[in-house]
Amino acid sequence: MPEAAPPPPPVLSSASPQARITGRGILQANLNWASGVDADLDLGCLVAFPDGGGLAVQALGEAYGSLDEWPYVALDQDDRTGASADGETLRVNLAHTARFERLLFYVYVYEGAVDFRSLGATVTVTAPGAAGCRIPLDDSPAGAVACAVALVRPAVGGLSVRREARWFRPMDELWIQQQMDQAYGFGFEWTYATKPSRG
Template sequence: MAAEPGPVILTKSSPTVSLDKHGVTSGLIRVNLNWTSPRAAALEQARQARGLLGKVRASLQTAAVRDADLDLGCMIGFADGDTAVVQALGNAFGALDRPPYVHLDGDDRTGGAAAGENLTISLNQQEKFAKLLLFVYIYEGSGDFRGLEAKVTLTSDKGDRFEVHLDDSPPQANACAIALITREKGELVIEREVRWFTPQRGAGIQQVISKTYEFPIEWTPGRK
């Protein structure tokens, strides 16, 4: 039996991939975000601690660790000029059978769920899209992405996998533009961005990202 092909990893030196060249022209693209739970990692270190003093120290350190709540989202620019956003904040979970043709299936609040967070894009409606931006931000918990080992995997219906690793976070970065999906020379292309953002006074992080990538979205305060 032939081994299953590994994922295509988008890197700084090789940041783009054509979905058309992989035969991915219809169906669904599933986007998975997974990260390491800081508390789970601390509990494992405490379990492995040796000696009474080491266990006490590890237990105190674990008690001080806060889990990170990362939120995966997608900004959508349509060919007719309209825009939309899919994210847990504001319960904007989207839909696949009607606009925006993008759906977020849930909200992993800790990084402890094996399935992580999953977002699905319908390529059956791709002619309606001008561009899609996958992004992630820290809703609460960890101060930045360092040590979270966050990874995003895009998987087609027929099993093609494309990975983006969020492994070079600068200090205080609480959001990241992950990848941009656009049409170039008739082909649907995924381009690795991994562009980091830090908090700015007077503006929500989604607003900063949307302005940077020219998504004219009207933002209002939201909660989840």
């Protein structure tokens, strides 16, 4: 008799916003959205270190990071359409959690949609030996093109993951990443970048 499939990771909600990831190995934050929607969503991570340094790991600017060396956070690919069954995945090396002050996972619409309301997007966080968690991006207000999804901090024996689900709309004077940076006090310097046309 085949083994039953494991239950899906629990959903983090406003009533139950926190999860704990323990152990070693690789933490994964996976973004998936409806393949029938012609939209380019991007998963990224703002990384802050205790010495005051930090950076963004994201497809824009080809800042894909590295898992085995600094910054110990890496993005696997840039899914431009949602057609990839694997979506986009950020990986964090749990052997180096003491090197992090905090990480902010975020998602934004690069092109192809005016907001998240019809995209069916979900971020799922998993790690070896942990139940993980899911954060559906299904409560977008009209016009919101970016979401600060989860704030991750070192905790005893691993990481704490707290659902944020904080939405952002376009502003003429600030890029989306700058808005999230200012909202969470990372203090990074930003330069303009674009991605190639989807053809």
